Amino acid sequence: MELRHLTYFVTVAEELHFGRAAARLQMTQPPLSKQIQQLEEEMGVKLFRRTKRHVELTTAGEFFLPEARQVLAQMQQALDTAQKAQRGEFGRLVIGFVGSATYDILPEIIREYRRQFPDVSVILHELSTPDQVDALLDGRIDMGLLHPPISSSLIATEPVQTGVCALSFPKNHPLAGKDKLTIEDLRDVPFIVVSREIWPGLYDEFLSLFQDAGFTPRIVQEATEYQMVVGLVSAGIGVGVVPATAEKLFNLEAVYRQIDGAPLHAVLSMARLKKNSNPALDQFITLTRRVRQLNSESPV
Amino acid sequence: MELRHLTYFVTVAEELHFGRAAARLQMTQPPLSKQIQQLEEEMGVKLFRRTKRHVELTTAGEFFLPEARQVLAQMQQALDTAQKAQRGEFGRLVIGFVGSATYDILPEIIREYRRQFPDVSVILHELSTPDQVDALLDGRIDMGLLHPPISSSLIATEPVQTGVCALSFPKNHPLAGKDKLTIEDLRDVPFIVVSREIWPGLYDEFLSLFQDAGFTPRIVQEATEYQMVVGLVSAGIGVGVVPATAEKLFNLEAVYRQIDGAPLHAVLSMARLKKNSNPALDQFITLTRRVRQLNSESPV
DNA sequence: GTGTGTAATACACAAATGATATCAATTGAT
DNA sequence: ATCAATTGATATCATTTGTGTATTACACAC
Numbered sequence: 100m101e102l103r104h105l106t107y108f109v110t111v112a113e114e115l116h117f118g119r120a121a122a123r124l125q126m127t128q129p130p131l132s133k134q135i136q137q138l139e140e141e142m143g144v145k146l147f148r149r150t151k152r153h154v155e156l157t158t159a160g161e162f163f164l165p166e167a168r169q170v171l172a173q174m175q176q177a178l179d180t181a182q183k184a185q186r187g188e189f190g191r192l193v194i195g196f197v198g199s200a201t202y203d204i205l206p207e208i209i210r211e212y213r214r215q216f217p218d219v220s221v222i223l224h225e226l227s228t229p230d231q232v233d234a235l236l237d238g239r240i241d242m243g244l245l246h247p248p249i250s251s252s253l254i255a256t257e258p259v260q261t262g263v264c265a266l267s268f269p270k271n272h273p274l275a276g277k278d279k280l281t282i283e284d285l286r287d288v289p290f291i292v293v294s295r296e297i298w299p300g301l302y303d304e305f306l307s308l309f310q311d312a313g314f315t316p317r318i319v320q321e322a323t324e325y326q327m328v329v330g331l332v333s334a335g336i337g338v339g340v341v342p343a344t345a346e347k348l349f350n351l352e353a354v355y356r357q358i359d360g361a362p363l364h365a366v367l368s369m370a371r372l373k374k375n376s377n378p379a380l381d382q383f384i385t386l387t388r389r390v391r392q393l394n395s396e397s398p399v
Numbered sequence: 400m401e402l403r404h405l406t407y408f409v410t411v412a413e414e415l416h417f418g419r420a421a422a423r424l425q426m427t428q429p430p431l432s433k434q435i436q437q438l439e440e441e442m443g444v445k446l447f448r449r450t451k452r453h454v455e456l457t458t459a460g461e462f463f464l465p466e467a468r469q470v471l472a473q474m475q476q477a478l479d480t481a482q483k484a485q486r487g488e489f490g491r492l493v494i495g496f497v498g499s500a501t502y503d504i505l506p507e508i509i510r511e512y513r514r515q516f517p518d519v520s521v522i523l524h525e526l527s528t529p530d531q532v533d534a535l536l537d538g539r540i541d542m543g544l545l546h547p548p549i550s551s552s553l554i555a556t557e558p559v560q561t562g563v564c565a566l567s568f569p570k571n572h573p574l575a576g577k578d579k580l581t582i583e584d585l586r587d588v589p590f591i592v593v594s595r596e597i598w599p600g601l602y603d604e605f606l607s608l609f610q611d612a613g614f615t616p617r618i619v620q621e622a623t624e625y626q627m628v629v630g631l632v633s634a635g636i637g638v639g640v641v642p643a644t645a646e647k648l649f650n651l652e653a654v655y656r657q658i659d660g661a662p663l664h665a666v667l668s669m670a671r672l673k674k675n676s677n678p679a680l681d682q683f684i685t686l687t688r689r690v691r692q693l694n695s696e697s698p699v
Numbered sequence: 700g701t702g703t704g705t706a707a708t709a710c711a712c713a714a715a716t717g718a719t720a721t722c723a724a725t726t727g728a729t
Numbered sequence: 730a731t732c733a734a735t736t737g738a739t740a741t742c743a744t745t746t747g748t749g750t751a752t753t754a755c756a757c758a759c
Contacts, residue, residue: 100474101401103747117706130748132706144481148676151705151756158677159485166477173473174400177466181444185459376448377458403716417737430717432737449737451725 102174104138105167107131108146112164115154183218187378193222194383195231196244197297198324200367203344204260204394205244208387215386219379227297227323235372241380243370246298256368257384259391264301264363265346265355267332267339274338275354282312282361289319289337291328301365305340308361329353341365402474404438405467407431408446412464415454483518487678493522494683495531496544497598498624500667503644504560504694505544508687515686519679527597527623535672541680543670546598556668557684559691564601564663565646565655567632567639574638575654582612582661589637591628594621604663605640629653641665 107124111131114120121128139146146160156164183189196205209221226234231243235254247256266285268275274284295302309316319337322328326348328339333352339345342365346355369387371380407424411431414420421428439446446460456464483489496505509521526534531543535554547556566585568575574584595602609616619637622628626648628639633652639645642665646655669687671680 100478101403103401105474118704126747127749128706129708129750132708134747136707142478142481144478144485146481149706151707151754154706157485158490158679159481162484162490163477163481166473166480170470170473170477173466173470174405177463177470178400178442178444180466181442181446181459181463184462185444185457190458190462379458418735426716427718428737429719429739433739434716436738451723451736451738454737 100138100141102171104134104141105171107134108138109164109167109171111135111147111154112156112160115156117154185378187219187380187382188216189218190377190379191220191222192242192377192379192383193224193240194242194244195224195226195234195240197228197231197246197367198225198326199342199344200244201225202347204367204391207394208383208390211390212383212386216379216382219382228299229296231370235370235375238372238375241371241375241377242383244367245370246300247366247368247370248300249370253373254370255373256370257388258366258368259387260367262365262367263343263357264305264340264365265343265357267329267341267345268354268356269332269335269338270352270354272338272354275356279359280356281359282309285309285316285338285358286314287317290316290340291320291322291331291337292318292340293325293328294321294323297323301340301363304363308358308363400438400441402471404434404441405471407434408438409464409467409471411435411447411454412456412460415456417454485678487519487680487682488516489518490677490679491520491522492542492677492679492683493524493540494542494544495524495526495534495540497528497531497546497667498525498626499642499644500544501525502647504667504691507694508683508690511690512683512686516679516682519682528599529596531670535670538672538675541671541675541677542683544667545670546600547666547668547670548600549670553673554670555673556670557688558666558668559687560667562665562667563643563657564605564640564665565643565657567629567641567645568654568656569632569635569638570652570654572638572654575656577656579659580656581659582609585609585616585638585658586614587617589619590616591620591622591631591637591639592618593625593628593640594623597623598625601640601663601665608658608661608663 107120110124111117111120114123117128117132117135121131124131135147144159144163145157146163148155148157180189209223212219213221224234224240226240226243228243228245228249231240231245232249232251232254234240235243236251244259247258249256266280274280274288277284292302292305305316320331322331325339325341325345328341329345329348329350331337332339333350339353340363343355343357344365369384371384407420410424411417411420414423417428417432421431424431435447444459444463445457446463448455448457480489509523512519513521524534524540526540526543528543528545528549531540531545532549532551532554534540535543536551544559547558549556566580574580574588577584592602592605605616620631622631625639625641625645628641629645629648629650631637632639633650639653640663643655644665669684671684
C-alpha cells in the first residue's frame with residue numbers, strides 16, 4: 100500500500116470512471132484497474148462496486164475517501180515543512196545575548212527577522228559572554244550576541260556593532276567640564292568597570308591603555324552590567340567605563356566624555372558554533388549583516 | 400515519494416544507523432541507503448548528515464520526522480476506518496419507523512445495536528409506511544420498520560413482530576362485556592380505524608373480514624395513528640381497530656376484545672432496498688433477527 | 700440484434716526495488 | 730604508527746512490479 104494507490108483511489112472515486120481517471124492520471128486504464136484491485140486486496144476492503152456499466156463507491160470506500168485525502172494532504176504538508184525548515188523559514192532559533200544588546204541592535208534585528216520568518220520561533224536568553232560560549236559549545240543556543248574576543252576555535256564570530264566606549268562622570272565632577280581629557284587627568288580617578296569575567300575585551304583594553312601611559316587605574320568597583328555601572332556613577336561612587344551607547348539610557352546624573360586620542364572599543368559580535376547547521380541560523384546571520392550594513396551607512 | 404520511503408526514513412531516524420535500521424526493516428543496508436538518497440533527492444531536502452562514522456538528523460529531518468510519523472499513523476487509521484466500515488462497525492444507519500414501533504420492539508433493538516456498534520451513528524425518522532417506501536426507494540433511509548404489505552419488488556421485507564389486532568371499546572360499551580364476540584355483533588357498530596393510506600394491510604383485512612360475512616362495517620372516523628384511535632375510543636366516538644399491543648398504552652377508558660374465530664393480524668416488518676449494501680444495515684438486520692428470536696421464544 | 704461504452708484480462712516490456720560483493724573512510728586499539 | 734573493525738556508499742545483477750498495447754466480456758441503448 101503506497102501513496103500512489105491512494106492517489107489512484109481518490110481520482111477514481113472523484114471520476115467514478117476508470118477511463119477518465121486514468122486520463123487524469125496520465126496513464127492507461129488497465130494498469131489503473133489493476134492497481135485499484137491490488138489496493139482492495141491488500142486492504143481486504145472492497146472500495147468500489149463495479150457493474151459493467153457503472154462504478155460506485157461502497158460504504159467502506161465512502162469512509163475511506165476522506166481519510167485517503169487527508170493522508171495525501173498530510174504528506175504534502177510534511178514535505179512543505181521539511182522544505183521550509185531547510186530554507187530556514189520554519190524552525191527554532193535560540194539566541195543568547197548580553198544585556199547591553201537589548202538597548203541597541205537586538206530589538207531591531209529580531210523585529211525584522213520575525214517579520215521575514217514568522218514561522219521560526221525565536222527564543223532569547225540573556226547571558227553573559229562566557230555563559231554564551233558555554234551554551235554555544237553545548238548547543239543550548241544557536242547564536243550569541245556577545246563581547247569579543249572569545250577563545251574557542253569551534254566558534255566563529257563576526258562583529259555586529261563596533262562602537263566606542265566613553266567615560267561616564269557624575270554630572271558635577273570636576274573633569275566633566277574639562278576641555279581636553281587625557282590619560283594623565285585620570286591618574287587618581289576611582290573607576291567603575293564591568294568585571295573582566297563579563298567583558299574581558301573591554302577590561303583588558305582599558306587596563307593596557309593606562310599601562311602604556313605608565314600607571315594602573317584605580318578600580319574601586321566592578322559590576323556585571325554596564326547599566327549598573329551608570330547607576331553607580333550617578334550615585335557618585337566613581338567614573339564609569341561604558342559603551343558610548345549608554346548615553347541612550349538618559350540618566351540625567353551622568354555625563355559622557357571620550358578620552359582624547361585614546362579610543363576604547365566596544366564591539367558587539369555575533370558568535371556561532373562553526374558546525375551548527377540550523378538553516379534558520381544562516382538566515383538570521385545573513386539578515387543581521389544586511390541590517391548592520393544599512394545602519395553603518397547612515398551617519399551615526 | 401511513497402509511504403515506503405517514510406517508513407524507511409522513520410526507522411533510520413530512530414536508529415541513526417543504516418545497518419541496524421535495515422535489519423529492523425528486514426532488508427539489507429545498500430538499498431536502504433539508496434532509498435533514503437532517493438527520498439532526499441525527490442524532496443529536495445537533506446534529511447541526514449552522514450559523517451563516515453555517525454548519522455544524524457538535519458534540522459529539516461528533525462521537523463520532517465514527526466510529520467512522517469503522522470502520515471503513517473493517518474494511513475493506518477484510514478485503513479482501520481475502511482475495514483470497520485466494511486464490517487459494519489463504523490458508519491451511518493438511517494432508520495424509518497412507524498409510530499407504533501416506538502412502543503414495542505424499536506427501543507430494545509436500538510439499545511442493543513448501539514451497545515454492539517457504538518461507532519455507527521443511528522438516525523431515526525418517524526415515517527408512515529408509504530413514506531418509508533418512498534424514502535427507501537430514494538435511499539433516504541436504509542431500513543424501514545413498517546406495516547406490510549408493500550408493493551415494490553425492489554424492497555425486501557421480513558416480519559419483526561407478528562401480533563394480533565383487537566377491538567377497543569369504550570369501557571361501558573354494551574359489547575365490552577359480552578362473552579363471545581362475533582362479526583354479526585358488529586353489524587351496526589361505528590368503527591374508528593387507521594386510514595388505509597397509513598396501514599393498508601390492516602384496513603383491507605378488516606374490510607374483507609366483514610365482506611366475507613356479507614356486509615360492510617360502518618367506519619365513522621379514520622386516524623393516522625393507532626394511539627389516536629384509542630383516544631377517540633375513550634372519547635366514546637366508536638370502536639377502534641388497533642394492534643393488541645395498544646393495551647400497553649394503559650388507557651383506563653378503553654377495553655380490548657378479540658373477535659371470536661376471526662383474527663386480525665398486526666404485523667411489523669423490517670424493509671430494505673434489496674440492493675442497499677450498507678454493511679451496517681446487514682449487521683442491524685442480523686441483530687434484529689436474533690433479538691426477535693429471543694423474544695418469540697419467551698411466552699408473550 | 701447490433702453497436703457503443705466500460706472494466707477486466709493477457710501478455711510484453713520497462714523501470715525500479717532489493718541482494719551480493721566490494722570499496723572508501725574513519726575510529727579505536729595494539 | 731599501523732592495523733582491524735565499523736559504517737555508509739557504490740557497482741552490478743536478479744527479481745519484482747508497474748505500465749502500455751491488444752483484446753475480451755459484458756451491459757445497455759437504439
